Amino acid sequence: MMRNASLAIVIALFSTLAPAAEPSGRLKVLFLGDRGHHVPAERAAQLVPALAARGIDVDYTERVDDLNPGNLKRYDAVLVYANIDTIDPRPMKALLDYVEDGGGFVPIHCASFCFRNAPEYVALVGAQFQRHNTGTFDTKVVAPDHPILRGLEPFRTWDETYVHTRHNPKDRVVLQVRAEGDREEPWTWARTQGKGRVFYTAYGHDNRTWGHPGFVDLVERGIRWAANKGDVYDSRPKAAKGLQPFEYQEAGAEIPNYLPSQRWGTQGEPIRTMQKPLSAAESSEHLAVP
Numbered sequence: 001m002m003r004n005a006s007l008a009i010v011i012a013l014f015s016t017l018a019p020a021a022e023p024s025g026r027l028k029v030l031f032l033g034d035r036g037h038h039v040p041a042e043r044a045a046q047l048v049p050a051l052a053a054r055g056i057d058v059d060y061t062e063r064v065d066d067l068n069p070g071n072l073k074r075y076d077a078v079l080v081y082a083n084i085d086t087i088d089p090r091p092m093k094a095l096l097d098y099v100e101d102g103g104g105f106v107p108i109h110c111a112s113f114c115f116r117n118a119p120e121y122v123a124l125v126g127a128q129f130q131r132h133n134t135g136t137f138d139t140k141v142v143a144p145d146h147p148i149l150r151g152l153e154p155f156r157t158w159d160e161t162y163v164h165t166r167h168n169p170k171d172r173v174v175l176q177v178r179a180e181g182d183r184e185e186p187w188t189w190a191r192t193q194g195k196g197r198v199f200y201t202a203y204g205h206d207n208r209t210w211g212h213p214g215f216v217d218l219v220e221r222g223i224r225w226a227a228n229k230g231d232v233y234d235s236r237p238k239a240a241k242g243l244q245p246f247e248y249q250e251a252g253a254e255i256p257n258y259l260p261s262q263r264w265g266t267q268g269e270p271i272r273t274m275q276k277p278l279s280a281a282e283s284s285e286h287l288a289v290p
Helices: 002-017 040-052 089-100 109-113 119-125 213-227 280-285
Strands: 027-032 056-061 077-080 104-107 128-137 157-165 172-180 183-193 196-201 248-255 271-275
Touching (some): 027 040, 027 213, 040 056, 056 213, 089 104, 089 119, 089 196, 104 213, 109 157, 119 196, 157 183, 183 213
Parallel strands (some): 027 077, 077 104, 104 196
Antiparallel strands (some): 172 183, 183 196, 248 271
16 A cells, blocks of 8 residues: 555656656646556556656556546546456446547556456457567557657567457558567557547556557557547647657667666667657757756
8 A cells, every 4th residue: 555655656757857848738648557466556666757758648547436427527638457257337338438439548558357247348449459479579560650650769678478359450550569479469459439539459468568768659649549539749848849760770789778667787689779869959849847
């Protein structure tokens, strides 16, 4: 109990102190987690400050009953990262109505194995988790012109290699795939339902992915697209100032990538690219302060 309370305080503190975009561009997201083995509260503690700095405010909850019409209308999108086996008809209907009326829905990783008693939830997500191994891998972009992926820097990470079943291809656009033997497994996708939008990615087992800048960027883009409140990049400082996106080049050597761990010196996949240098004047335009 004390650990979860402390995490909640940290999340609230960082949300308050993080550099903010213009108020008119801010989005509000409800993050539904649980106390399962994916420790969503800890993952939220990684993600919430990063999103707050980009103009997205996140409220974390572990109460399924928060999926009710009165509460949902306060949010631009709902993010689910949890392993909750069942859902009662009332919150399920509230979530469906919310999306079909135009709300955004962002299920991440294990959310595709959530609420297994509700086939309408599986259809809403777009598929259901079936099995996995683990490994360090790349994914392949198959819809490079989709607003979520346009200009996204590819990234490699260690994660669970999800395979899905009960696919719902209706109104679904697959954005990324992962090599699974001799075939390609849908990995990240976007779909529409009614007036609403759904973004899903199978990335996200633990801190190694949640702490990766590429994953944070992907989730931010997915939230903005699902919320459908303007261009995917409306509230990012570089877009507001008309700055050019960063460019990257080969580093020439492998750069150590130290990961959060209880054991000192734990390293992940080496970093192989570096940002190209900017002029002093352009660099100063990218600074963000509280």
